[in-house]
Amino acid sequence: MNQTANVARTGQSRPEVERDWSRTIWTALTWTVLAVLLAWSWAPTEMSRWTLLFTDAGNMAEYASGFTRPDFSEWRYYLEEMIVTVQIAVWGTFLAAAFAVPFGILSARNIAPWYIVQPVRRLMDGCRSIHEMVFAVLFVVAVGLGPFAGIMALFVHTTGILAKLFSEAVEAIDPRPVEAIRATGATRVQEVVFGVVPQVMPLWISYALYRFESNVRAATVLGVIGAGGIGQVLFESIRGFYYPQASAMLIIMLVTVSLIDVLSQQLRKLFL
Amino acid sequence: MTAISIRNLSKNFGNKRALDNVSLDIERGEMVALIGASGSGKSTLIRHICGLELGHSGQGKVDVLGSAIQDSGRLTARARQMRRNIGVVFQQFNLVGRLSVLSNVLLGNLGRIPSWRGTLGLFTAEEKRAARDALARVGIPEVAWQRASTLSGGQQQRAAIARTLVQRSDILLADEPIASLDPSSARRVMEILAAVNRDEQITCVVSLHQVEYARRYCPRTVALRNGRIVYDGPSSELTNQMLVELYGANSEELILPEAPVQPVKPKRVVEPRHVPAFA
Numbered sequence: 001m002n003q004t005a006n007v008a009r010t011g012q013s014r015p016e017v018e019r020d021w022s023r024t025i026w027t028a029l030t031w032t033v034l035a036v037l038l039a040w041s042w043a044p045t046e047m048s049r050w051t052l053l054f055t056d057a058g059n060m061a062e063y064a065s066g067f068t069r070p071d072f073s074e075w076r077y078y079l080e081e082m083i084v085t086v087q088i089a090v091w092g093t094f095l096a097a098a099f100a101v102p103f104g105i106l107s108a109r110n111i112a113p114w115y116i117v118q119p120v121r122r123l124m125d126g127c128r129s130i131h132e133m134v135f136a137v138l139f140v141v142a143v144g145l146g147p148f149a150g151i152m153a154l155f156v157h158t159t160g161i162l163a164k165l166f167s168e169a170v171e172a173i174d175p176r177p178v179e180a181i182r183a184t185g186a187t188r189v190q191e192v193v194f195g196v197v198p199q200v201m202p203l204w205i206s207y208a209l210y211r212f213e214s215n216v217r218a219a220t221v222l223g224v225i226g227a228g229g230i231g232q233v234l235f236e237s238i239r240g241f242y243y244p245q246a247s248a249m250l251i252i253m254l255v256t257v258s259l260i261d262v263l264s265q266q267l268r269k270l271f272l
Numbered sequence: 273m274t275a276i277s278i279r280n281l282s283k284n285f286g287n288k289r290a291l292d293n294v295s296l297d298i299e300r301g302e303m304v305a306l307i308g309a310s311g312s313g314k315s316t317l318i319r320h321i322c323g324l325e326l327g328h329s330g331q332g333k334v335d336v337l338g339s340a341i342q343d344s345g346r347l348t349a350r351a352r353q354m355r356r357n358i359g360v361v362f363q364q365f366n367l368v369g370r371l372s373v374l375s376n377v378l379l380g381n382l383g384r385i386p387s388w389r390g391t392l393g394l395f396t397a398e399e400k401r402a403a404r405d406a407l408a409r410v411g412i413p414e415v416a417w418q419r420a421s422t423l424s425g426g427q428q429q430r431a432a433i434a435r436t437l438v439q440r441s442d443i444l445l446a447d448e449p450i451a452s453l454d455p456s457s458a459r460r461v462m463e464i465l466a467a468v469n470r471d472e473q474i475t476c477v478v479s480l481h482q483v484e485y486a487r488r489y490c491p492r493t494v495a496l497r498n499g500r501i502v503y504d505g506p507s508s509e510l511t512n513q514m515l516v517e518l519y520g521a522n523s524e525e526l527i528l529p530e531a532p533v534q535p536v537k538p539k540r541v542v543e544p545r546h547v548p549a550f551a
Contacts, residue, residue: 039428161368180366183322185383186440190391194379204535 066243070251078230078249082256085229088147088222089215092154097208099159104166105192111170120163127160132218136227149229153213154222165207169200205271209264216260220253273338273535275443275475276321281332283316283325283499291327292499294427298477299304300442303469307487308496309522314479315363317496319445319496321477322358337442356383359436359474361465362381363448365428369421373412373431376420377403379439399438406434410464414466426457432466444468446478450485483507483515483526 038234042048053060072078102226106112107120136153178195186194230249237246277299283291291313298304305312319325320342321334329345340353341347348354359380367376380389381399389395395403407413410430413424420431429449436444446465451459462478466489469476480486486493487507494516495503495510502518503510515523 115473128496149371176362176364176366177323178366180360180362181368181379182384183324183355183358183360184380184435185354186390187382188354190382190387193391193393194371194382195368198368201370211447 003168016213034147057154066241067247067250069244070247071242072248073249074245075252078233078252080248081233082252085219085223085231085253086216086256088150088219088227088229090152092219093208093215094160095151095155095157096162096211097204099155100162100166100238101204105196107163108167108170110173110175110198111188111192121167122161124163127156128164129160130157131175132157132222133225136225137142140226140232145226145228145232149230150219150222150227151248153227154218158211158215162207166200166204169207170196170205173199185195202271206268209268209271213261213264217257220257257271273300274298274335275302276477277335278321279333279335281317281320281334282328282523283320284328285316289499293322294501296494296504298475298502299546300475301469301473301478302492303466303490305490305493306477306496307481307486307526308479308482308495309519309525312496313499314496315447316499318360318445318477318479321443322355322360322445322526323347324360352491354384356439357442359439359441359444361429361432361436361444361446361449363451364450365425365432366422367423367428367431367435369419371420372417373407373420373423374400374403374416376431377406377434377438380406380435382459383439398437403438406437407431409437410434411460424457425453426460429453429457429461430464433461433468437468441474443475443477446476446510448479448481451481456483465489481526483510483512486510 003033004183040228059151097264103120103124107117107124113119132153135156139149177199178191181191201210218231219227220231220234223229224234224235226232230253234246234249234253237243237249273295276296278294278296278377281291281294282289292477294313294317296317306317310315316325320327322337323334323341325338326342326347327334327345331344333343334341336354337357339348339350339354341351341358367373368379371379375393378393378395378399380396385395385399404413404416407416408486410433412423412427412430412434415427415431420428423431429452433449444465450461453461462485465476468474476490478490482489483493486512490507493503493510494501495515497514497518503514512523512527515526517546519526
């Protein structure tokens with residue numbers, strides 16, 4: 001608008017574009033903050049050693065060469081362990097989704113009163129903020145090495161995540177059908193069952209499937225600390241310098257995780 | 273017997289006075305129109321009668337069929353059981369979009385059947401038959417298995433009325449049931465409501481935006497302005513002249529531009545109670 005006004009006043013054919021100083025300062029400030037942040041983190045993280053990536057590239061190549069000839073002679077065993085890993089994710093996600101339904105509803109502000117919402121939310125925050133690896137260590141101590149510890153670790157952590165996602169879906173519902181159900185003389189539970197759940201079901205299913213994908217990835221890592229599955233076997237073979245075997249396992253993991261990602265994405269499309 | 277009795281009900285939304293000391297009696301079997309411009313308190317009054325909204329604390333009382341549903345701004349303990357005798361139809365239909373039409377209609381049973389059975393959604397064959405009969409009664413038996421969200425506005429509103437028929441309530445409250453509908457759907461919905469009132473002697477309270485519909489379908493009209501009752505009497509005596517007097521410039525939105533319809537004869541003669549508007 002300024003420009004056209006200038007044109008009209010001065011009769012110039014090429015209007016002068018005024019410099020927007022607030023934008024310039026803002027941009028400069030953003031880059032400065034980023035630069036300071038990076039500089040501050042440089043020394044403590046030993047970033048100066050980046051040259052080693054090139055000078056000592058030979059070491060890496062030698063180490064990696066161990067992985068270039070994957071040994072699939074025991075593929076049946078690896079596949080079995082991979083399936084156990086998936087099964088850990090199945091149970092961990094299922095238990096989490098089942099518990100996230102009541103916890104999610106109880107931490108939705110439009111359903112439960114604040115004196116229930118707040119404690120439930122804090123509990124879920126706790127479940128979510130602690131990494132599944134930490135829970136896995138705890139459960140290995142409690143129930144011993146093996147897949148069950150992995151299931152429990154995924155279950156607790158995922159419950160925290162799904163309860164939050166579920167409650168956000170509940171808070172976004174249309175309240176009017178719920179009101180209509182209340183007007184028939186229905187109980188509070190019936191209002192939730194018939195008014196809330198049908199509205200949020202597609203989102204809930206989608207969230208649960210997405211977490212299942214993530215949990216398959218997480219379960220492979222959980223094995224490293226002894227919580228069962230292919231991760232455990234992988235870590236043992238790396239420690240024993242059996243690189244060709246480890247390489248075969250990594251390939252199996254890669255293929256399985258990609259397959260499950262694709263499958264679950266297709267499934268989620270069906271529900272949304 | 274008095275179906276609905278409201279005494280000294282007031283309600284504020286923030287600084288806005290939505291209901292101002294409203295008292296009103298509606299007898300059993302009546303068909304009453306609530307009219308008024310936008311924001312005059314029609315919907316608020318209806319929501320207070322079924323206990324979805326609570327009056328100003330410390331005063332006001334709403335009795336339905338002889339017992340209180342809310343008293344002094346608090347819901348009574350019997351409110352939930354009482355709601356099953358009060359069917360409500362909403363402007364936006366308020367069906368659960370992802371459920372089938374039949375499931376939506378079956379939800380009308382929730383207040384009547386044992387709560388464990390309702391919660392699990394276990395409806396008997398007889399209840400299902402009643403739901404289909406209700407859909408046939410409102411003229412949409414063919415959509416029973418469709419998702420409610422796929423219906424047109426007029427069909428959704430008729431499904432919502434079927435839900436209240438299944439509820440077998442003694443009172444039917446309709447909060448602007450035709451405000452979101454085209455004229456022909458609006459007429460069908462009003463005819464269904466009038467038929468329900470005539471055939472089952474269900475007390476009907478219908479809030480309407482246009483006085484023409486009140487004159488055609490409701491013998492009695494209660495007019496609200498700024499949360500106060502400014503007219504209560506036979507619909508036939510509420511002339512356009514009087515509306516202009518009551519609502520000034522706002523009266524335009526209450527009067528349809530089409531030709532006046534033949535007014536119905538009041539079933540029950542109500543003394544016109546013309547409350548001075550500018551008191």
